[in-house]
Amino acid sequence: MALLDIVKYGDPVLERPGESVTEFDAKLKRLVSNMFETMYASRGVGIAAPQVGVSKRLFVMDCSGGRDPEARVALVNPVVLTVEGEQTGDEGCLSFPGIFFPVKRSLRAVVRAQNLDGEEFEFDGLDLEARCMLHETDHCDGIVFIDRTTTLKRELVRRKIRRLEKQGRWI
Numbered sequence: 001m002a003l004l005d006i007v008k009y010g011d012p013v014l015e016r017p018g019e020s021v022t023e024f025d026a027k028l029k030r031l032v033s034n035m036f037e038t039m040y041a042s043r044g045v046g047i048a049a050p051q052v053g054v055s056k057r058l059f060v061m062d063c064s065g066g067r068d069p070e071a072r073v074a075l076v077n078p079v080v081l082t083v084e085g086e087q088t089g090d091e092g093c094l095s096f097p098g099i100f101f102p103v104k105r106s107l108r109a110v111v112r113a114q115n116l117d118g119e120e121f122e123f124d125g126l127d128l129e130a131r132c133m134l135h136e137t138d139h140c141d142g143i144v145f146i147d148r149t150t151t152l153k154r155e156l157v158r159r160k161i162r163r164l165e166k167q168g169r170w171i
């Protein structure tokens with residue numbers, strides 16, 4: 001296993017829809033285990049392939065921080081089937097280090113995906129798991145979390161990033 005470099009906002013791969021995964025081979029399994037390792041090392045609860053520079057539709061998630069084996073899941077070619085309710089809470093993203101702001105999401109989400117053998121399954125997530133699945137499925141579609149806030153907030157975040165860029169503290 002190896003740690004992968006996490007792509008920061010500004011890299012076009014984050015705003016390009018990923019390609020569907022069609023090969024369920026050893027290469028995919030290796031990518032997924034490296035994504036898990038990279039996510040745990042960064043103390044994130046989810047990471048999508050575009051965030052490690054791979055423009056494919058898949059993500060890994062573990063909202064238990066490694067404590068619950070059932071929470072450790074890889075979702076390949078995810079599709080949001082149903083959503084219910086509403087929650088607002090601070091959200092962060094490994095591609096936007098140090099940036100957190102409230103984002104409104106559904107309280108519950110059911111996502112259909114394929115596992116590493118290509119078999120379909122559904123994952124029913126509440127609270128943080130729902131938030132994470134919606135955030136990561138967005139990544140698979142080339143959408144980043146600043147796209148889920150108000151124009152004003154998005155401008156403030158972009159301005160902050162530009163300031164960090166000028167100081168050489170971004171990318």
Ligand SMILES: [Zn+2]
Pocket residue numbers: 092093094095135139145
């Ligand atoms: Zn993210």
